[in-house]
Amino acid sequence: MVSGACILNCNTVSNCASCSQYSCISCIASYNLVDGNCFVNCDSISNCTQCNQTNCIACSSGYNLVSGACNLNCSTVSNCASCNQTHCTACSSGYNLANGICNLICLSISNCTQCNQSHCTSCLSGYNLINGSCSLNCSSVLNCASCNQTHCSSCSSGYYLINKASNDGVCLSICGDGVKKIDEHCDDNNNLNLDGCSQNCTI
Secondary structure: OEOOEOOOOHHHOOOEEEEOOOOEEEEOOOEEEEOOEEEEOHHHOOOEEEEOOOOEEEEOOOEEEEOOEEEEOHHHOOOEEEEOOOOEEEEOOOEEEEOOEEEEOHHHOOOEEEEOOOOEEEEOOOEEEEOOEEEEOHHHOOOEEEEOOOOEEEEOOOEEEEOOOOOOOEEEEOOOOOOOOOOOOOOOOOOOOOOOOOOOOOO
16 A cells, blocks of 8 residues: 555566556566566567467477477487587587587598588599499409499409408409410410419419
8 A cells, every 4th residue: 555545566467567556567578568467478488489478388390398498309400419408519420510500520431522411422533422422433443343332342254353351352363264364474274383474474
């Protein structure tokens, strides 16, 4: 009671900053005055799309409602392993975090020299880019007939493969088969020495 009149106690109106005799006339920051009551201003809550009088009740797509706040849903950020309320804070293995985005680490893709956010875009010489990965170009291995992603797996007729399980697998001519290859000095159809052509197909 003030001077014989009853004045509204502002403390009885949640988030009210000042009152008239009968109602709230202004609210604290981040609240809007609606019919004498103070409602939270959704614009003051990041990524909130709908509010009731005191809290956010709905968030933008890609955000989860947690205790009245909108937290980023990590699954909406490609290759993100963990995040805080607004952005990704850690990436999955093989990815680097840059400005809240997870970018592919080129070194995680064999024989890749350049990549974008999700896959390899350029390969080492001798490799072909296929579906974001680098596969060996068989023509880069002399006398190779077929290859897998990393090394030659079989050779042309008259050649045999050494270091088959290794990335440096090569195709060598078969000495003693009677067919002289470019890397042989001779081939007399045997592996005997002292007959003019050695067991290594050298003279």
